[in-house]
Amino acid sequence: MSLEIWDLAGADDNVRFSPYCWRIHYALAHKGLTATSHPWRFTDKDTIAFSGQGTVPVLRDGSTVISDSSHIADYLDDIYPDRPLLMDSAQARALCSFIKQWTQITLSPIVMRTIMPELFAAIADKDKAYFRESREARLGRKLEEFAAPLDITRAEMKSALHPLRLTLGSGETPNQLYLSGATPGYADYIVMGHFMWARCVSQQDLLLEGDPVYAWRERMLDLYDGLGRKAPRYTGGAGS
Template sequence: MTQEIILYELAAADDTRFSPFCWRTRFSLAHKGLPFKSVHIGFTDIGELGGANRTVPAIRSGDTFVEDSWDIAVYLDQHYPDRPPLLGCELGKGVARFVECFTDKVIHPTILRLVSRDVFDRMDPYDRPYFRLSREEMLGCSLEEAQATRDQTVRAFRKAIHPIRLTLNKQPWLSGASPGHADYIVMAAFQWGRLATDFKILEDDDPIAQWFERGLDLHHGFGRKVHPDDGGPGFAGTGLWKASMRPVGAGIC
């Protein structure tokens, strides 16, 4: 019998799951067909989960606690080898690691610049001071200054990700004939953009946009179920970390 998995993840003030790192794990759990329960946690409460890395996503399965989307994917492959692989062989794992590094160092910093001000507006007031301070340190400017130049930023970004288009011209998924963790890493980044802002990051006719839409339809449209009201996997019996310790009047995430 599969033990219940608890996924700790960030959420916006309206309870929408938006974190790209958490979506990597959401997609991974869906790929494996594993049931899980989502528990949302605020930025400033993450350290109290007790993990060494003080980060989310994190999962708990029985007595096992695993942080970091990559380590979670490795754990899921090791502990559920009878289910579809995320990383596959060591060669596949190595390629996926490259995709992770490309995403973390090229895709994420640019999307942060494109969406950070809009994310701030969607955050629970409880989390906004931390979010502004930490993201402005990352950006090297204010959230408003980053947003003011995003027309130029997005044009450069669309050129920088051309290798993804070239790959998709040769095969249906970044992982090859079928989707794997490499796809979920990049899909999660664009999911972040989709949920964080109305600003158009990809043109509709872009092969990357078309691949992303196919990705959202995987696992019975799992990627389109982003809020507890959507009734998607993980939302039955959703919880709130330390709800009783939140300041009076604070929001839910």
């Protein structure tokens, strides 16, 4: 097998911050697969035109091309069923759809508001106009108006994460170290993608020590020989 992944990079080739690509970095590690990684920018639409669409992650496995993180996760379990499953049943797949929507609706805006200044600074210069235009159209306001200070977003995040906090730390399910159970699975990678998004571009931390979600994130950072912990980070701040 010969796997390739197209992965969003910042101005620095080594800074990879897409939450959706991070789901797949973790998914590949979970399955013991390695892929040649191609740094990609928002405006590099031509280089992934072969995928029939314009966003990453894109995975090429020999002659097969798959885009969309959910489709890629399903594909990896379907084609490599003898390697550890990301989702261990039909219900687990269906419930991961809910986790994905919950993450997107509940967590994603809070993370984005927190990291926006640093995120904008971290992306490649050639991407900045596209990023501003597309995101401002989606958000209905200027990036600067969407951004919010950490004291506000941290409180929002504390509230938003409460179902996850009780799942991991209520004592009702003491063996549940991960959202997926005693061991991590794709549901964990879905949520962790958003924490990696923040970590790879921002110095601000939405979580406080003592929170069961903080302890979970520490465990996640340690997985696969520190895959998340060792990832290069943008450290330039919000720039000018």
